[in-house]
Amino acid sequence: MWLSGCNRELRIMGIPGQRIAVIIALATTSPGCSFIFTRGPEPGRYAQPSGAPSLECTSSVAAPAVDTALATLSLALVGAGIFAASAFSGFQDASSTAGVYAIIGGAATGTLFTASAVAGYQRTAACRTALESARPSPGRISR
Numbered sequence: 358m359w360l361s362g363c364n365r366e367l368r369i370m371g372i373p374g375q376r377i378a379v380i381i382a383l384a385t386t387s388p389g390c391s392f393i394f395t396r397g398p399e400p401g402r403y404a405q406p407s408g409a410p411s412l413e414c415t416s417s418v419a420a421p422a423v424d425t426a427l428a429t430l431s432l433a434l435v436g437a438g439i440f441a442a443s444a445f446s447g448f449q450d451a452s453s454t455a456g457v458y459a460i461i462g463g464a465a466t467g468t469l470f471t472a473s474a475v476a477g478y479q480r481t482a483a484c485r486t487a488l489e490s491a492r493p494s495p496g497r498i499s500r
Contacts, residue, residue, distance in 0.1 A: 388469070388473065389420075389424045389427070389469055389470050389472070389473020389474065389476075389477070390420040390421075390423045390424050390427075390473065390477070391420045391421045391424050391473040391474060391476050391477025391478075391480070392473045392476060392477075393420075394415065394420040394477075395415040395420050395421070395476070395477045395480045395481060396413070396414050396415050396480065396484075397414055397415075397479070397480035397481075397483045397484055398413070398414040398483055398484050398487035398488075399413065399414075414480070414483070414484035414487065414488075415480060415481055415484055416481055416484045416485045416488060417481065418477070418478065418481050420477050421473075421474045421477030421478045421481065422474075424470045424471075424473040424474035424477060425470075425474045427466070427470040428466075428467050428470035428471045428474055431463045431464075431466040431467030431470060432463065432467055433463075434459050434462065434463030434466070434467075435459070435460050435463035435464055435467065436463075437456075437459055437463075438455075438456045438457065438458070438459025438460035438461075438462075438463055439456065439460060440456070441455055441456030441459060442456030442457050442459075442460065443456070444456075
């Protein structure tokens, strides 16, 4: 993408500006993995009549782990944006403007994925607790 008055292509960390814009747009319009793929236990519904636990909740931390990785990448984008904005702040350069956009996009996606990761870890922990409490405990042996 060529900007008027600039003789350089817009890039952040070697990635063309158009790709960064698409990545930020997709990341900010899609909710985090944990918001979509995790379910906490419903109160009173995690045990079947037989006493065996029902698998109606998510006990795997895979989705929150993906959200954590994406939140970390968003933090890296904020760092790259700060670098680009500060390194070229005295110039009317596309990199300075791109740095500001990277800061805003990274902060927005970082907030979204951090919130999703926290919700996912809470849901999966509640599920594991519910499944543990629904399992029949072995009886005590009296002597």
